[in-house]
Amino acid sequence: MSSIFKKLTARKEEGIVRALRANDGKIDFSSNDYLGLAASPVLAEAIDQIYKQAFSNPINGSGGSRLLAGHFDFYDQVEKELAAFFETEAVLIFNSGYSANLALLSTLPQKGDTIIMDEYIHASLKDGARLSFASKFSFRHNDLSDLESKLKKAEGTVFIVAESLYSMDGDFAPVEALQKLAEQYKAYLIIDEAHTTGIYGKQGRGFLHEKKIADLVPFKIYTFGKAMGIHGACIAGSQELKDYLINFARPFIYTTAMPPHAFASVHAAFAHIQQYPKQKDQLMSNILHWNKLVKGEAGFSTNESPIQTYTYPGNQNIRALAQSMQSNNYDVRPILSPTVKEGTERLRICLHAYNTPQEIASLIQLITTFHE
Numbered sequence: 001m002s003s004i005f006k007k008l009t010a011r012k013e014e015g016i017v018r019a020l021r022a023n024d025g026k027i028d029f030s031s032n033d034y035l036g037l038a039a040s041p042v043l044a045e046a047i048d049q050i051y052k053q054a055f056s057n058p059i060n061g062s063g064g065s066r067l068l069a070g071h072f073d074f075y076d077q078v079e080k081e082l083a084a085f086f087e088t089e090a091v092l093i094f095n096s097g098y099s100a101n102l103a104l105l106s107t108l109p110q111k112g113d114t115i116i117m118d119e120y121i122h123a124s125l126k127d128g129a130r131l132s133f134a135s136k137f138s139f140r141h142n143d144l145s146d147l148e149s150k151l152k153k154a155e156g157t158v159f160i161v162a163e164s165l166y167s168m169d170g171d172f173a174p175v176e177a178l179q180k181l182a183e184q185y186k187a188y189l190i191i192d193e194a195h196t197t198g199i200y201g202k203q204g205r206g207f208l209h210e211k212k213i214a215d216l217v218p219f220k221i222y223t224f225g226k227a228m229g230i231h232g233a234c235i236a237g238s239q240e241l242k243d244y245l246i247n248f249a250r251p252f253i254y255t256t257a258m259p260p261h262a263f264a265s266v267h268a269a270f271a272h273i274q275q276y277p278k279q280k281d282q283l284m285s286n287i288l289h290w291n292k293l294v295k296g297e298a299g300f301s302t303n304e305s306p307i308q309t310y311t312y313p314g315n316q317n318i319r320a321l322a323q324s325m326q327s328n329n330y331d332v333r334p335i336l337s338p339t340v341k342e343g344t345e346r347l348r349i350c351l352h353a354y355n356t357p358q359e360i361a362s363l364i365q366l367i368t369t370f371h372e
Contacts, residue, residue, distance in 0.1 A: 016315055016336050026331035027359055029349050032167075034199055034306045035279045036354040037229025043272050051264035062257035067246070070257035078263045082234055085270055086205055086222065087214065090242040093266065094251065095258050097194050097223035097233040098124040102131070103249035104190065104219060104235055105161070109134035114154035116147060116187075117161040120168065125161055125192060134159070141166075144177050151185040158187035164207035165195040168340055168348065170307030172207065179213050190219040195307065198227035199280060204273045228273070230265040232258055282353040289357050293364050300364075306351040309335075310367055311344060318345040321370055330363050 011017045023030065037043050054074045062070035075093070082091045094100035105128025109115050113134040117125065120141045129136050135155070139147040151158065160182050162173045175191065182189040193206040201209030206222060208214035219241070223233040235245060245252055273280070283306060290308055294300035301309045312318045315336045322334035325347070335348045347367070351360070 015319070023331040026326065026329050027355075028331050028352060029355065029363060030331045030333050031350060031352070032195070032226035033229055034227040034283055034350070034352055035229065035273070036352055037227070037269060037272065037279075040229065040272075042276075043229065043268060046268040046272060047261070047265045050268045051261050054264060055260050059260045061259045064256055065253060066257040067253060072260060074260065075257075075263055078267050079234070081267065082270065083236070085203075086220070086236050087209070088220070088236040090239040091234040091236045092242045092245050092252070093232055093234045093258070093263070095232060095255055097192075097221065097225060099251040099255065100221050100223075100233040100235050101125045101192060102128040103245060103251040104221065105129045106131035106251075107245060107249045108219070109157070109159050113156035114158045115161060116150050116154060116158065118142065118163070118173065120166050121161055121163055122167070122192060122194070129161070142171070142174060144174065144181065147178075148181060151181065151187060154185070154187070158185065159190055160187050161190045163192045163194065165305055165307070167195055167307060168335060170301060170303035170305045170309060172305065175208060175211055176213060179216050183216075188219060189217050190221075191217050192221045192223075194221065194223035195226055195305070197222045197224070198273050199283065199306070203277070204280065224266060224269065228269045230269045231262055232266060279353045283351065286351045286353065286355055286357070286360060290351055290360055290364075293361060297368065308349040308351060310347040310349065312347070313343045313345055315345055318347065321367070322347060324370055325363070325366060328366055330366065332363070
């Protein structure tokens with residue numbers, strides 16, 4: 001068996017082996033729970049109420065795939081509500097954003113088609129593309145010229161794949177320009193809104209809605225496990241797309257459906273963000289506060305998103321910095337190469353609605369004084 005685990009041994013020797021670790025109550029600058037809904041007692045109570053209203057008898061699990069025993073009328077109701085919220089014809093809920101991305105990219109593009117992906121897209125999108133029989137190419141991150149050069153050579157039906165907000169750098173995709181290029185070259189645009197769902201656009205409808213082009217993008221993925229504070233994801237588009245995925249998307253067909261309580265969570269979470277917009281406003285205020293404090297400071301990002309970074313090249317360097325932050329009760333995690341390119345190792349710092357201005361200022365001070 002030792003030969004099977006050579007890669008693990010090498011990773012241990014390089015000091016980059018991954019391990020599971022709880023945050024132990026530290027001040028959270030690490031999670032994707034941007035609005036603080038994952039631990040919201042108000043949302044928890046609403047979820048329980050919705051669940052009890054929808055199901056008179058407790059149901060702990062769905063019992064199977066949604067094509068078998070694992071579907072309930074309430075599931076249709078929740079998907080219709082989401083379709084209305086996202087102002088699209090239909091949505092199909094998946095167990096996770098990973099499953100949704102895997103399903104879409106492995107199912108839509110066919111042999112003879114072309115997938116052109118931003119080099120920084122999430123692993124789930126890349127894995128979905130690998131399972132497709134289409135040709136696959138990457139373009140340099142947010143580089144429209146490089147994308148266009150590949151569009152000119154693409155064959156068959158062409159799919160452009162990007163995220164609206166990138167999780168390692170905290171920068172946005174030029175979605176309006178991507179949409180125009182897709183239209184110009186008769187390509188289909190796929191946008192993953194994982195890190196913008198619940199935060200951007202009217203009532204949290206996402207970055208494409210904020211830019212007023214959501215109706216021009218045929219394939220959209222909205223994830224619930226980040227700002228929404230729950231679990232699952234949905235693919236939004238036409239009713240024809242939904243019917244197609246139900247019939248051909250293996251991650252949907254062959255997966256036990258989420259339990260009823262999870263669908264009640266989806267219903268309640270989207271009602272919550274519409275009822276309590278102040279959490280979103282507080283998050284935006286904290287982003288502005290961060291940018292004001294770090295402006296001009298070397299190594300710090302000033303993104304207009306909750307994802308910020310501090311670059312400190314070298315795996316050992318960034319690990320030592322992260323350990324220092326942990327010892328000071330701040331949960332900040334290092335991002336090592338090869339997850340990011342060598343020389344761009346960084347702290348990934350997530351801002352939340354519940355972080356106080358004092359906590360943000362203290363974290364920045366700790367980082368800047370680490371080198372002194």
